[in-house]
Amino acid sequence: MGGTFDPIHHGHLVAASEVQSLLGLDEVLFVPTGRPWQKQGRDVAPAEHRYLMTVIATASNPRFSVSRVDIDRPGPTYTMDTLHDLQQQRPDAELFFITGADALAQIVSWKGIDRMWELAHFIGVTRPGHVLSDAGLPQERVTLQEVPAMAISSTECRRRVDSGQPIWYLVPDGVVQYIGKYQLYRSPPGDLQEE
Numbered sequence: 128m129g130g131t132f133d134p135i136h137h138g139h140l141v142a143a144s145e146v147q148s149l150l151g152l153d154e155v156l157f158v159p160t161g162r163p164w165q166k167q168g169r170d171v172a173p174a175e176h177r178y179l180m181t182v183i184a185t186a187s188n189p190r191f192s193v194s195r196v197d198i199d200r201p202g203p204t205y206t207m208d209t210l211h212d213l214q215q216q217r218p219d220a221e222l223f224f225i226t227g228a229d230a231l232a233q234i235v236s237w238k239g240i241d242r243m244w245e246l247a248h249f250i251g252v253t254r255p256g257h258v259l260s261d262a263g264l265p266q267e268r269v270t271l272q273e274v275p276a277m278a279i280s281s282t283e284c285r286r287r288v289d290s291g292q293p294i295w296y297l298v299p300d301g302v303v304q305y306i307g308k309y310q311l312y313r314s315p316p317g318d319l320q321e322e
């Protein structure tokens with residue numbers, strides 16, 4: 128499962144757990160993005176913070192692990208490179224790429240998408256507020272999967288931290304504490320919001 132994970136939240140974790148269980152996957156590898164090129168124009172927390180929060184959030188699940196392939200590769204993050212690198216690292220593995228309904232709706236804009244269908248099977252999962260559809264995508268390479276609805280986004284978690292609202296139970300406890308420790312997602316004092 129690839130994501131910016133800024134921060135990782137229970138929507139990501141529930142989706143991953145459900146797909147792992149339903150498909151009987153050996154492992155779910157969380158792959159934090161290095162430089163998410165489609166999120167340019169907004170601040171993204173440093174990759175090491177996003178990586179460490181992802182490690183903290185997944186540590187207790189024996190089926191979950193975290194990969195550094197995207198954060199260690201310089202330049203913008205493209206999933207075609209992610210899948211290529213993972214294939215090199217695990218030549219015998221069958222790869223499935225888990226993606227939410229919003230990301231699946233954008234997938235035709237991803238770099239090299241026409242060649243990517245051969246590298247992995249894509250699992251599109253439901254997400255509140257988004258329509259899950261495989262229209263125009265190769266049916267044999269995409270599976271749609273309903274998962275428990277978690278109306279949580281990283282954007283809302285960041286907004287809540289910045290405005291002093293709690294994010295307990297939206298993200299794992301260790302991630303709440305990590306964000307507090309490093310003062311992530313807080314506007315600098317005196318930073319005036321534009322009207």
Ligand SMILES: Nc1ncnc2c1ncn2[C@@H]1O[C@H](COP(=O)(O)OP(=O)(O)OP(=O)(O)O)[C@@H](O)[C@H]1O
Nearest residue numbers: 130131132138142226227230254277279280281282
């Ligand atoms: N609540 C959720 N339910 C199901 N899938 C989700 C949910 N939140 C995120 N995803 C999926 O997880 C992947 C990574 O998402 P990402 O890290 O961008 O989180 P996000 O909450 O969408 O972030 P942001 O609000 O900053 O855009 C994407 O495929 C996204 O569709």
Ligand SMILES: O=C(O)c1ccc[n+]([C@@H]2O[C@H](COP(=O)([O-])O)[C@@H](O)[C@H]2O)c1
Nearest residue numbers: 129130131160163165205206207237238
């Ligand atoms: O390959 C691309 O061009 C591409 C464009 C946008 C997003 N992605 C991937 O989709 C996953 C979710 O991305 P995001 O931006 O919603 O966090 C993550 O693994 C990204 O690297 C990939």
